[in-house]
Amino acid sequence: MSFLNIDSAKARTFDAIVIGTGISGGWAAKELTEKGLRTLVLERGRDVKHNVDYPTTNMMPWEFEHLGQPTLAQRQENPIASKHYIFREDAMHFVMKDKVHPYVQDKPFDWMRGYQVGGRSLLWARQTQRWSDYDFEGPARDGFAIDWPIRYADLAPWYSYVEKFAGIAGNKDGLPQLPDGEFLPAHEMNCLEKHFSEQMAKHYKGTRPVIVGRCAHITEPQQIHYDQGRAKCQHRVMCQRGCPFGGYFSTNSSTLPWAMKTGKMTLMPQSVVHSIIYDEKKQRAVGVRVVDTNTKEMMEYYAKVIFLNASAINSNLVLLNSTSNRFPRGLGNDSGVLGKYIGFHNYRGRVSAEYDGFHDSTTDGRRPTGGYVPRFRNVFKQETDFLRGYATSFGSSKNGNSNAGLLGEDLKQNLLAPERGGWNIGAQMMGETLTKESNFIQLHPTLKDDWDIPLLRMSVDFDDNDRKMVQDFYEQFTEMFTKAGFTNIKTSDTMRNPGSENHEMGGARMGYDPKTSLLNKWNQLHAVPNVLVTDGACMVSTATQNPSLTYMAITARAADHAVQEMRKGNL
Secondary structure (H helix, E strand, O other): OHHHHHHHHHHOEEEEEEEOOOHHHHHHHHHHHHOOOOEEEEOOOEOOOOOOOOOOOOOOHHHOOOOOOOOHHHHHHOOOHHHOOOOOOOOHHHOOOOOOOOOEEOOOOOOOOOOEOOHHHHOOOOEOOOOOHHHHOHHHHHOOOOOOOOOHHHHHHHHHHHHHHHOEEOOOOOEOOEOOOOEEOOOOOOHHHHHHHHHHHHHHOOOOOOEEOOEOEOOOOOHHHHHOOOOOOOOOOOHHHOOOOOOEOOHHHHHHHHHHHOOOEEEEOOEEEEEEEEEOOOOEEEEEEEEEOOOOOEEEEEEEEEEEOOOHHHHHHHHHHOOOOOOOOOOOOOOOOOOEEEEOEEOOEEEEEEEOOOOOOOOOOOOOOOEEEOOOOOOOOOOOOOOOOEEEEEEEEEOOOOOOOOOHHHHHHHHOOOOOOOEEEEEEEEEEOOOEEEEEEEEEEEEEOOOOOEEEEEEOOOOHHHHHHHHHHHHHHHHHHHHOOOEEEEEEEOOOOOOOOOOOEEEOOEOOOOOOOOEOOOOEEOOOOOEEEOOHHHOOOOOOOOOHHHHHHHHHHHHHHHHHHHHOOOO
């Protein structure tokens, strides 16, 4: 029997283990397998194969029983998940339902999750902007939180590396606060958006640039994209269903199939990671405990290096639940900061307006992105009574002239009369929240989930800095819209709870000092260097950019370092 146990342990031993299959987990799997490591990839949800498990991808609007809308019963059963714009008939099967994995809210926090292979890479908005040194140096400059242990120069080559593989559409805009990347041809702004850009250049002398959004869509396929089996974006704008063309970047269409082709990857869906195993004699992590989601059976798997990419909140959960005599407060948590300094993006502010002009023009077709105004507040110096700033996405469309229900001569005349109706334009902020010790998550002392893992308690909230930022957004964009000649300008507050827009970050932040951080500059736990965290949990601050591109670059960089250290015998 002992020989059988030895054989069983060998079968469960790998060079590397990756926990999670979202944006960063997919990249970890790709990089580690490509470098020759036998890699076990764990996913707590079901398998979703590219082009096989996209059940709604080619459905027409009339084929949905409720014309795309969730039913009242579905909303009532999912008061948190149903707040999200993705929770519709065509994509709600990719959204985790509230009752499956509950959590305790000491303060309201809307945690939207995608428990399946690919995670939220099937659901993300695909907007991709690099960070600059103004972002990495922000905490050190204003003295809030701790200094990032890396700068733009550390990530720049890795941004280029992942951009070429993923396929990013954009323009080279030459902005110091938003570095250019390796771009495919950009999408185009419509006439009103171009007018807004021109007016802002005129009135603000280049200090408030208005550009088209950069996004992870293939506009002109390169050989590397054909090699992945991906094709040009068809501008269907039904991306949350799963793209049968692979036109946008997702784990399912890109990194995981690439890893699978190496023959080095073992994918295990329906596998909830309970905790990471720490060997106190070896003073290193040796594996993970995994619970089968269906049978509830626990099994252990072993590896020399472990990448934790379960998404920010769940990565914190895994670390907090990985206790031992050496680490009674969670793996690597000598500093006591694990689970603290949670950040997110503030999307509450909205500004809308109208424009009476361009009567001879209209729009046709669809785009997967719109206009974008990079952060312009407190970038080069502190100039407001709040810290950091906000970026803004916007889009416009023409009023009236609807062809719905028209036939024959009426339709023809309507098509020939673009002068009818004016234009609408709307902007939404994406504000940087401050990562504070008072924003934290922790394990519930008594309540557990179906896999015998403690439930999470959320205590995350907005603060006065966020409220001042929203007010500034209203004031600045009201002024900007006025200067552009827009009218009927209105502001609104969505009053959405923290967490509702997916960009949760922090809890296992990077840093120079093990007394104030969990991870070093290579994303290794200070105290357990063969465990690396490269998803949103590692973030020191949130900046104003969409974070996924930065997760990709950080993961590729960390994987390269880990493999080098393994070959040197250091891991």
